[in-house]
Amino acid sequence: MTSPAEFASSVVTRLRSAGFEALLAGGCVRDQLLGIPPKDYDVATSALPDEIRDLFGRRKTLAVGASFGVITVIGPRGAGQIDVATFRRDAAYSDGRHPDSVSFTTAEEDALRRDYTINGLFFDPLTNRVIDYVGGQEDLHRGIVRAIGDPVQRIAEDKLRMVRGVRFAARFGFALDEPTRRAIQASAGELVICSAERIAAELRRILTHDSRARGVQLLESTGLLAVMLPEVSLLAPDEGWSPESTAETPWRRTLHLLARLSEPTFAVALAALVREISLADDPRSAVAHMPTHDMPHRLFERWRLSTHELEEMTQVLRDEPVVRDARKLPWPRLQRILSAPRIESTLCLATGVAAVLGDGSEGVAFCRDVLRRPAAEWNPPPLVTGEDLKHLGIPPGPAYRALLEAVRDAQLESQIHSREEALQLVLAEHKRTGGNA
Ligand code: ATP
Ligand code: MG
Numbered sequence: 001m002t003s004p005a006e007f008a009s010s011v012v013t014r015l016r017s018a019g020f021e022a023l024l025a026g027g028c029v030r031d032q033l034l035g036i037p038p039k040d041y042d043v044a045t046s047a048l049p050d051e052i053r054d055l056f057g058r059r060k061t062l063a064v065g066a067s068f069g070v071i072t073v074i075g076p077r078g079a080g081q082i083d084v085a086t087f088r089r090d091a092a093y094s095d096g097r098h099p100d101s102v103s104f105t106t107a108e109e110d111a112l113r114r115d116y117t118i119n120g121l122f123f124d125p126l127t128n129r130v131i132d133y134v135g136g137q138e139d140l141h142r143g144i145v146r147a148i149g150d151p152v153q154r155i156a157e158d159k160l161r162m163v164r165g166v167r168f169a170a171r172f173g174f175a176l177d178e179p180t181r182r183a184i185q186a187s188a189g190e191l192v193i194c195s196a197e198r199i200a201a202e203l204r205r206i207l208t209h210d211s212r213a214r215g216v217q218l219l220e221s222t223g224l225l226a227v228m229l230p231e232v233s234l235l236a237p238d239e240g241w242s243p244e245s246t247a248e249t250p251w252r253r254t255l256h257l258l259a260r261l262s263e264p265t266f267a268v269a270l271a272a273l274v275r276e277i278s279l280a281d282d283p284r285s286a287v288a289h290m291p292t293h294d295m296p297h298r299l300f301e302r303w304r305l306s307t308h309e310l311e312e313m314t315q316v317l318r319d320e321p322v323v324r325d326a327r328k329l330p331w332p333r334l335q336r337i338l339s340a341p342r343i344e345s346t347l348c349l350a351t352g353v354a355a356v357l358g359d360g361s362e363g364v365a366f367c368r369d370v371l372r373r374p375a376a377e378w379n380p381p382p383l384v385t386g387e388d389l390k391h392l393g394i395p396p397g398p399a400y401r402a403l404l405e406a407v408r409d410a411q412l413e414s415q416i417h418s419r420e421e422a423l424q425l426v427l428a429e430h431k432r433t434g435g436n437a
Contacts, residue, residue, distance in 0.1 A: 007079035008041035011056075011123040015084070018055055021046040021107060023122040023131060025085070033130070034139055034172065044085045044110055046121065048375045052084050059196065068102055089113055093157035096193050108133045115154065115161045117146045143174045151183035162187060162224055163202040170206060170215030175222050181222065188223035199228065200303035207269035213259035216273065217241055229273070231295070234280040250276040253356055259351040268345045270299055272352060275317060302427060312342055314316035320350040324360025328366050330414040338370055339379045383411050383422035392423065394430055403429055 002010070010026060015022035022045040028038035045052065052071040061277060062072040062081075069086035087110035090099035107122060112134040114120040126254070130137060136146050140316040145152045145159070145168050153160055162184045169176050191199065206215035220237045221226040235251040243259055257272045262331045264272070274295040296313035321339050323346055326334050337343070347364060354360040370378050370383060384407055386400050394403070406429050410416045416425055 001078035002076050003078070004041055004075070004080045007075040008043065008082055011043050011073055011082055011084060012122065013147075014055065015043070015045050015047055015052075018047070018051075018308040020051070021087075021103075022084075023107065023124055023353075025110070025122050026114065026119050029121040029123040029130065030136070030140065030250055032123065033121070033137070034209055037234050040080065041082050043082055044087055044107065046087055046107075047082055047105060048086055048211050050084070062348075069104060078284070084125045089198065090157075096156060096159050096190065097195070097198075097200065098158065106130070107345070112148060112149055115164055116166065117148055118144075118172075118174075119147050121231070124386075139177075144177050145169045145172075145174050145180065147180045147183070149210050151177075152186070154184050155190075155394075159190050160198050160202065162191060162222070163199065163219070166203055166215060166218045166222060166224065170211040170218055171209055174212065174351075176218070176222075184222045184224070188227055191224060191227045196304045200305065203228065203303070204266045207258075207273070208264065208266055212261070212269055213241075213243070216258055217255060227276075231274070231277045231298075249293045250280060256356045257352045260355050264348050264352075265312065266347055267305075267309040268316055270309075271296070271313045271316045271349055273312075274299065275349075275353070278317060307366075310326050312345055315340065315342055316346045316349045319346045321360075323347060323350040323367050324354050324363040326363035332409040334367075334407035338367060343367075343371070361405060380411065382408055383416065383419050384426060385416060387425065388419075392426060392430075399433070 003412065008028070012022045012024065022043055022089040024434065025040060026029075026042050033036040047055065049063065049066045049069055049071050050074070053063065056071075056073050060074050062074070063215050064070075064072060065083070065085075069088050071084050072081050073084055074081045081138035086104045088102045088108050090104040090108045091101040093099050111120045111122065112262075115135075117134045117139045119136070120132075121132040121136040121140075122133075123129070124131060135146075138406045139146050146166050147165070165176060165180060165184060168174065177241055182225065203349040206212060206219070209215065217239075219228065220232065221239055223239075225232050232251075235249045235254060236249070238249070241252045241255045254273065254276045257275065260270065261269060261272055261435055276297045278293070296310055299313065320342075322329065322334075322337055337346070340346075347367060349363050350360065350367075353369045382404070384397070384404065386404065389403060390396065394400070403426055407416070407422050410425055411422065416422055
């Protein structure tokens with residue numbers, strides 16, 4: 001099977017044999033130099049989109065990005081696909097989001113239109129040489145995220161670059177170059193003109209990476225977080241957090257919690273980010289001037305998240321305190337929480353919260369123990385269904401739910417063990433409540 005790296009080299013070789021310039025470009029070069037396996041490979045070339053398609057064949061290429069000069073080449077099994085982009089220069093950015101047009105040009109100009117020096121490198125896989133027009137290698141060695149060219153202008157062209165800069169700094173543990181940082185601070189407010197989807201996509205990548213606490217801290221110190229999440233002012237952020245600092249303020253607890261999460265989904269990390277904000281909004285508290293009940297719903301609308309993500313955020317915030325308190329809970333109630341979909345997400349958040357607050361680890365451990373046991377032991381199939389109630393002649397209606405729940409409770413409490421006992425209980429309950437429950 002061809003690996004993605006081998007396929008990338010073969011694409012470069014093929015373009016070069018056909019007389020074009022071709023190099024690996026951008027993130028894959030950076031990652032390789034950092035010793036991180038690249039997520040995907042991009043090729044930059046002097047070939048025009050039509051020439052790329054002619055060379056690799058229509059059937060092996062996709063032209064979704066052709067208007068920016070990007071052709072996707074589909075590899076053999078296991079090799080994935082590779083974006084092959086014509087060297088380009090971006091014309092003016094009059095809207096602060098995308099270029100008005102693009103035109104095709106040289107490798108050097110293609111490097112200069114990229115956002116950060118560490119993202120502006122090329123690599124020749126045939127000679128194993130790095131081609132660096134922007135000083136990216138030195139910044140990689142020094143650990144610096146620096147805009148290519150004038151940071152103020154580069155951010156004015158595309159405001160999303162501000163969040164991207166923070167993302168790369170956090171992900172690699174790099175510092176923001178001082179002029180770049182100042183430019184971000186000065187323009188943070190303009191992030192609002194970027195689409196919700198693009199902002200959310202960057203935030204998703206910041207929050208699902210291990211470096212998320214540092215990412216959020218950088219978003220805060222650059223002023224971007226206040227634009228993305230104005231509610232954060234309720235936590236009175238300060239700059240003094242480090243992973244070793246003690247967690248005494250809501251803001252620092254939030255960063256500690258983010259740092260503690262182990263491979264969270266985006267929804268769980270978002271829930272962690274807003275957990276203290278939701279708590280700060282106790283209507284009796286002094287900061288209630290900014291009502292933040294239902295933060296999940298706010299985030300859902302603000303960043304056009306999926307309803308699945310909304311439900312996941314809501315569930316984990318609601319259930320994490322319950323899970324931490326598991327030992328004190330009646331079993332039927334806890335059992336329903338443990339058998340809910342996405343319980344892993346709830347436990348992920350609860351584990352972090354328990355560690356930060358020093359409260360509830362036994363509850364979480366207890367839940368994990370239960371979940372490790374065979375399902376038949378702790379989540380047996382129900383003894384009766386709605387069909388059974390119909391057969392007993394009980395008219396369908398809202399009472400069904402209550403009856404089934406009562407039977408389920410009794411089953412989980414080991415008060416009943418068979419279908420017969422369950423049906424008897426249904427009839428007794430039906431009679432007792434006069435059909436109203
Ligand atoms: P990742 O590994 O996170 O995907 P990446 O560097 O590959 O990192 P992409 O968003 O996939 O990031 O972009 C690929 C390359 O395109 C970047 O390395 C950069 O050179 C260039 N690029 C992407 N977005 C922008 C932008 N908004 N402005 C300028 N250049 C950009
Ligand atoms: Mg990429």
